Amino acid sequence: MDKAELKLIIEALLMSNGPLTLNKMLEAFEEENKPNVEQIQAAIHALSEDYKHRAIELKHLPGGYCLQTRMRFSPWIARLLVEKPAKYSRALLETLAIIAYRQPVTRADIEDVRGVAVSTSILKTLLEREWIRIAGHRDVPGKPAVYVTTKGFLDYFNLQSLNDLPTLEQMIHHE
Numbered sequence: 001m002d003k004a005e006l007k008l009i010i011e012a013l014l015m016s017n018g019p020l021t022l023n024k025m026l027e028a029f030e031e032e033n034k035p036n037v038e039q040i041q042a043a044i045h046a047l048s049e050d051y052k053h054r055a056i057e058l059k060h061l062p063g064g065y066c067l068q069t070r071m072r073f074s075p076w077i078a079r080l081l082v083e084k085p086a087k088y089s090r091a092l093l094e095t096l097a098i099i100a101y102r103q104p105v106t107r108a109d110i111e112d113v114r115g116v117a118v119s120t121s122i123l124k125t126l127l128e129r130e131w132i133r134i135a136g137h138r139d140v141p142g143k144p145a146v147y148v149t150t151k152g153f154l155d156y157f158n159l160q161s162l163n164d165l166p167t168l169e170q171m172i173h174h175e
Helices: 003-014 022-026 037-050 071-080 090-102 107-114 120-128 151-156 168-174
Strands: 056-061 064-069 132-137 145-149
Touching: 003 037, 003 064, 022 037, 022 064, 037 056, 056 151, 064 071, 090 107, 090 120, 090 145, 107 145, 120 132
Parallel strands: none
Antiparallel strands: 056 064, 132 145
């Protein structure tokens, strides 16, 4: 298979269903036509160059590679969306922020920061959205669950890593 054909196949795969890892892309090929990792990386690099001055960009997220619309075009896209994004309560967003910034944390840690109890439904929603996961249990009486964010959290919020979270100072200046 030539480079141009491989690039087209990789582009089609990236349009299919969320972020894809290199290994997941390799699974799409039959054994006798399977490219190596370097060939796929070269095709990804070529696609990235192709999209440099387009409304679409090739992103490398923790969950893999994906094609997405550049953020600067989101106002136009938002006007077309009939479905309104899910509304999350302040308590849920505060809980998620505490987990993101202070992880690993227990429910008690979250409650100490918020000053109020954390409802089970909030943690359940965050777990179901796959924005957080239970990373283990603290070795203290009661063995409380320890929560951390996931790749799904990073992907959803378009972050490469937790280092990309805005600082408190950045959030104050943004408002």
